Amino acid sequence: MKKFVNEVDNILSESLIGFGKAHSEIIKVNLSPDFVFRKNKPNKEKVSIISGGGSGHEPLHGGFVGHGMLDAACPGQVFSAPTPDQMEAASNEVHNNKGILFIVKNYSGDIMNFEMGADMIEHENQTVIVNDDVAVEDSTFTTGRRGVAGTMIVEKTVGSLAETGASLDECKNFGDHVNKMTGSMGVAFTSCTVPAAGKPTFELSSDEMEFGVGIHGEPGRRREKIKSANDLTKEILETILEDLKPSMNEEILLHVNGFGGTPLMELYLLFECAQKFLEKNNIKVSRSIVGNYTTSLEMAGGSFTITKLDENIIKHWDSPVHTSSLRWKM
Amino acid sequence: MNGEKIFNSIKNIEIIIKKHKDEIEKLDQEIGDGDHIFNILRGLQEILNLEEELIAKSPDLIFKQLGMKIMTTVGGSSGALFATLLIGMSKKYNSELSDLNNLSLMFFEGVESMKKRGKADIGEKTMLDVLIPVSSTLKNLKNEEDISKVAEEIIFVAKEGVISTKDIIATKGRASFLGERAKGHIDPGARSSQLAIEAICNQFINN
Numbered sequence: 001m002k003k004f005v006n007e008v009d010n011i012l013s014e015s016l017i018g019f020g021k022a023h024s025e026i027i028k029v030n031l032s033p034d035f036v037f038r039k040n041k042p043n044k045e046k047v048s049i050i051s052g053g054g055s056g057h058e059p060l061h062g063g064f065v066g067h068g069m070l071d072a073a074c075p076g077q078v079f080s081a082p083t084p085d086q087m088e089a090a091s092n093e094v095h096n097n098k099g100i101l102f103i104v105k106n107y108s109g110d111i112m113n114f115e116m117g118a119d120m121i122e123h124e125n126q127t128v129i130v131n132d133d134v135a136v137e138d139s140t141f142t143t144g145r146r147g148v149a150g151t152m153i154v155e156k157t158v159g160s161l162a163e164t165g166a167s168l169d170e171c172k173n174f175g176d177h178v179n180k181m182t183g184s185m186g187v188a189f190t191s192c193t194v195p196a197a198g199k200p201t202f203e204l205s206s207d208e209m210e211f212g213v214g215i216h217g218e219p220g221r222r223r224e225k226i227k228s229a230n231d232l233t234k235e236i237l238e239t240i241l242e243d244l245k246p247s248m249n250e251e252i253l254l255h256v257n258g259f260g261g262t263p264l265m266e267l268y269l270l271f272e273c274a275q276k277f278l279e280k281n282n283i284k285v286s287r288s289i290v291g292n293y294t295t296s297l298e299m300a301g302g303s304f305t306i307t308k309l310d311e312n313i314i315k316h317w318d319s320p321v322h323t324s325s326l327r328w329k330m
Numbered sequence: 331m332n333g334e335k336i337f338n339s340i341k342n343i344e345i346i347i348k349k350h351k352d353e354i355e356k357l358d359q360e361i362g363d364g365d366h367i368f369n370i371l372r373g374l375q376e377i378l379n380l381e382e383e384l385i386a387k388s389p390d391l392i393f394k395q396l397g398m399k400i401m402t403t404v405g406g407s408s409g410a411l412f413a414t415l416l417i418g419m420s421k422k423y424n425s426e427l428s429d430l431n432n433l434s435l436m437f438f439e440g441v442e443s444m445k446k447r448g449k450a451d452i453g454e455k456t457m458l459d460v461l462i463p464v465s466s467t468l469k470n471l472k473n474e475e476d477i478s479k480v481a482e483e484i485i486f487v488a489k490e491g492v493i494s495t496k497d498i499i500a501t502k503g504r505a506s507f508l509g510e511r512a513k514g515h516i517d518p519g520a521r522s523s524q525l526a527i528e529a530i531c532n533q534f535i536n537n
Contacts, residue, residue, distance in 0.1 A: 033402070054365075054405075077372075080365045080406035108503045109407035112447055116401065116410060136507040143506040196368045201359055218362070219508055 001198045008195050012055055012077060019062060023324040026066045033083070035090040036062040037072040047162040047171045048072070048094045050087065051103040051155055053110050054079040056194070057215060060152060060294045063325030069159035070103075070323070071096075078194050078297070079216045081109035087117025091125070099124035099168035103155055103175060105147025106131035126168055128175030130154050132184045132305065134243040135212030135220045148215050149257040149294040149305045150182035153317070156326065160316035178313060183240040186220075186303025187232060188213035190261060192296050211235075215259070215296045229266075233273035233304070240306050241281070251286040253307040253317060254278070258292040261300035267291065274304060287317055293325065331429050333385035336392055337378070342529040344374045350525055357518035361505040365406055366518045373404040373412065390423035393436075407503060408519060411444050411457065418443030430480065434472035441465040448502065455500035455512065457519035460491035464527055481531035488524040495520045 005011060013031060020029030020036070028039050035052075051061040052074030061073035072090040076082035091100050100121065104114045106129050118125050132150030158175040166174075188210040191200035201217035204210060209232075212220025246252060256271045258264070271290050278285055286309060294303075307313065320329035347354070351367055358366040377396045384392050397416030400409055418440035424432055441461045445451055452462045467487045471480045495517040500506040505517065 076405040077365070077369070080369055080404075081410070083402050083405045083409060085402040107407075108448065109405070109410060112407060112410035113405065115447075116413075136509070143502055146507055194364055194368075197355065197359075197364050201364050214507060217364075219511060 001193055001195070003193070003195055005195065008198075011195050012075065015055075016062075016075065019324075026322065026324055027062070030089065030093070033074075033086040033089045035072050035074045035086050035093070036065050037090060037094050038066055041094065042067075042071075042096060042163075044165065045097045046165055047098045047168050048091070048096050048100050049103060049155070049159050049162050049171070050074065050090050050094065050100055051151070052076065052082045052087065052090075052114070053105050053107075054081060054216070056192075056297045057294050059292075059325035061155070064152065064155050064159075064323045066321070066323035067330065068163055068319060068321035068323070069155055069326065076113075078196065081107065081113045084113050084116035084120055087114055088120040091117070091121045091123055095123045098165075099126070101125070101158065101162070101168060101171045101175065102127040103151065103158065104129050105151055106144055107146065108143055124168060126172040128154065128158065128172060128179065130179050132179060132182045133214070134183045134240050135185045135214075146214050148184045148186065149255060149303050150179070150184045150307065152293045152326075153182055153253065153255065153305065153307050154178045156321060157313055157316040160319040160321070163319070174312070174316075178307065181244070181308040181310075181313065182305060183243045184255075184257075184303050184305040185236045185239055186213050186215075186257070186259065186301060187211050187236065188217070188220075188259065188296075188299055188301035189226070190298075190300040192217050192260070192299040194297070209301070213299075213301060215294060217296060217299060229269055229273050230277075233270060234277055236304050237274060237277055237306075240304060241283075244306060244308055246283055246306075246308055248282050249284055251284045251309045251314075252278070253287040253289070253309055253313075254285045255288070255293070255305035255307075256290045257294050257303045257305060259299040259301045259303070260292055260295035261298045262302050264291065267302055270302060270304070287314065331389045331423075331432060333387060333389070333392055336389060337381045337385055339530045339533065340374065340378060342533060343526045344371075344378065346525045346529040347371065347374065347522060350521075354518050354522050357516055357521055361500070361508055361512045361515045362503070362518060366408055366522065369404050369406045369408045370522055373400045373409065376400070376403045388423075388425070390420045393417070393420035393423065407448070411448055411519075414443045414447040415440040415461075430468075430474070430477065431472050434468040437468050438465050450502045453498060454502045455495045455498040455505055455517045455520075456502050457517070457523040459495045459498070459517065460488050460520045460523045460527065463487045463491045478535045481534040485528050485531045488527045492516060492520045492524045
């Protein structure tokens with residue numbers, strides 16, 4: 001394993017300390033229990049938005065703490081859900097008299113730990129569960145679909161709504177709505193190496209890809225030979241569109257997300273492939289974002305996320321945001 | 331039941347889990363994401379660090395503190411679930427009862443709490459496929475006088491539970507995202523639970 005490491009056990013804390021120092025104008029980091037929170041607490045009452053999950057997906061979630069997005073983020077160990085005391089401590093730090101909204105990706109570990117955290121706090125709270133990954137089946141009997149790159153879009157838009165002083169119920173409903181309008185799917189060219197494991201999570205030969213991969217290197221729909229970017233794009237977008245069923249000329253937000261090991265040059269190439277495909281299918285890309293936002297350590301590959309837009313989603317996507325990884329209009 | 335016995339069991343669990351570290355890691359990489367073994371080992375280390383502080387305390391308090399420690403240090407599904415098991419067990423401790431009677435009631439409560447927390451039941455390719463049959467067997471045999479016979483029976487039931495996970499299509503946890511592709515693979519959480527139970531039971535057979 002070649003990684004920048006001093007002691008494997010200290011990777012997370014050393015990284016968090018560095019993150020705090022590098023962005024000291026926006027955020028603060030609390031260690032044991034670990035959480036990232038805004039340096040300046042909002043001076044008006046608002047719903048506090050808290051997210052979190054396993055580490056290894058940076059900048060998700062800590063990179064999205066700041067004005068217009070999250071109030072706090074709770075990072076777990078690499079690919080492991082955070083513990084309830086983190087959510088408890090973060091809630092007590094950032095609550096601002098209008099309740100707490102947790103944004104949680106749909107994984108059993110995250111859901112259980114956030115539930116236990118919610119049981120431990122006295123503040124009124126609700127949870128939005130993000131499950132945008134169309135690669136896996138949804139069903140009432142199963143854990144259901146995974147939460148992946150669409151999470152950032154939910155965090156941005158709900159974070160913006162919360163800044164306006166909206167109620168906890170309004171934030172919860174809007175979060176559920178944005179999640180419903182959002183679908184994602186990705187493909188991996190290589191595996192990733194969890195530092196504590198020291199070796200790749202899975203093996204892919206040089207001409208294979210994992211189609212519908214999860215953001216922890218979990219297997220997806222199938223493994224197959226690599227194909228051209230145009231063919232891949234078509235196959236992924238068809239799957240997402242089948243799920244979202246946009247209408248003729250519907251406006252969408254298109255997000256091309258890198259998993260950490262793929263150059264931006266290729267991600268922009270993918271964007272071009274997607275834009276062409278969508279135009280041909282009478283879908284209007286009216287907002288776009290390309291980059292490594294929901295990563296899977298050093299995995300090569302990427303995902304597409306589409307969010308169907310309405311007036312409200314556009315308004316809260318365009319509004320000012322100031323976090324370490326997403327910043328515009330302020 | 332006392333602190334010394336409880337910590338001895340944990341040490342034996344650590345030995346057996348370490349012995350099977352690579353196997354559990356591999357099972358998890360096949361159908362999960364590879365974090366399970368590290369979470370388990372980290373949790374064991376954390377609770378063994380509490381030995382000096384807790385060994386003289388009453389069993390209910392020990393189970394509760396162990397559960398809290400796991401809850402706040404392990405993370406992931408296994409952290410939440412094992413913490414829930416131990417905290418659940420701590421609630422039913424009754425010093426008036428025989429060890430076997432006591433354990434049977436405690437374990438039943440712990441497993442029921444886990445079912446609620448994980449919203450899962452038997453047959454869903456999780457550690458509950460081991461823990462539920464073990465809980466029922468403990469209940470059925472709670473008045474058995476031959477302790478080594480109980481231990482042997484439980485080891486057998488736990489192994490059957492692990493094997494049963496092989497042909498189930500997971501509906502809960504990370505493996506559920508795989509659908510048919512998880513078939514043919516043993517659930518890593520079920521395997522580590524079974525090994526832990528075997529380590530505890532072996533103490534009674536060897537004696």
